[in-house]
Amino acid sequence: MSTNLKVAVVGAGGRMGKEVVKMVLEDKDLELVAAINRSHEGEDAGTLVGLSPCGVLVQTDLEKALSTSGAQVLVDFTTPQSVYANTVLAIRLGVAPVVGATGFTSEQIEDLDKQCQHKGIGGLIAPNFSIGAILMMKFAAQASKYMPNVEIIEYHGDQKLDAPSGTAIKTAELIAQNREEIRQGNPHEEETIDGARGAYYNGFRIHSVRLPGVFAQQEVIFGGFGQTLKIRHDSYERAGYMPGVNLAVKKVMEYKGMVYGFEHFID
Structure with missing residues (x-):
């Protein structure tokens, strides 16, 4: 047996x-x-x-x-x-x-x-089973404790149905657990084209790129005084x-x- x-x-x-x-x-x-x-x-x-x-x-x-x-x-x-x-x-x-x-x-x-x-x-x-992507999320959540100003850019093929991706949303949720809501950017900023600043989540922005030829990538960008930190993961095949x-x-x-x-x- x-x-x-x-x-x-x-x-x-x-x-x-x-x-x-x-x-x-x-x-x-x-x-x-x-x-x-x-x-x-x-x-x-x-x-x-x-x-x-x-x-x-x-x-x-x-x-x-x-x-x-x-x-x-x-x-x-x-x-x-x-x-x-x-x-x-x-x-x-x-x-x-x-x-x-x-x-x-x-x-x-x-x-x-x-x-x-x-x-x-x-x-x-699970929105994502890539071990590398999970590590990216974990590292991003850790970094947000010390660099709370953050934006997420995720890239997928043009046939993907949902935006933002499940990975981006999960990343945002993990970040939100480690930082208080901070409304980033100029308090008087104005979008001259609707949606130019991306989707709003807990004070930061998520941007979804949809293009043919792209598989799955995500970049989490942190900004601080005189420095930036970028955590990126790229998937090339299923x-x-x-x-x-x-x-x-x-x-x-x-x-x-x-x-x-x-x-x-x-x-």
Whole structure:
């Protein structure tokens, strides 16, 4: 009998989902037991991601897949429109959700935490699984204690739907925990073009750049007397998120309740 951690992947045919399937199949401590996607039904999940056949066929019914596969963890990188319902379903079936999506309200996260606690399982909602990005957030939060004047610039491709990005919002939340609200800039400044100063958050600004050819970058800029500090993280491909996803899949089993933010999984 296999003692490997049994993993299901929903959105297995998507760009991030395929990377997750590859990661699971290539880790001897993990076992892919279900691959769920709206298309590619009946196709071998290994073949779908460019690897050798693995014997796991793509299914379209998430509830059936989780109920029959023995999955212990569900990894979900689908759309904001579907992740909440997927997460509720996974928890109800006793499967620990690891979710890489934005758009959850604080009320939803609180409710999901209660559901996880009731079931005695852990869960994770993370805007970003890049270890480098998490370190960038941690360093930025630390720096804000000493250099409270700050702005965030995040860069993504022109097809990204949300702005600011979930990573930028999470960074802003961590910074806000370490500094009092300070309304930066000239108190009499005036935007001659609406939005020129970016989105307002806790006294500082967040700027979202959307251009073709860009993958994912973020820069946090601190200003002080006679000096600036820039903390920047650049992602170049989706495979860079997989070490973090791998860690999250394994560590979520150690938790009870829903955790918001991958930084809690990094000591």
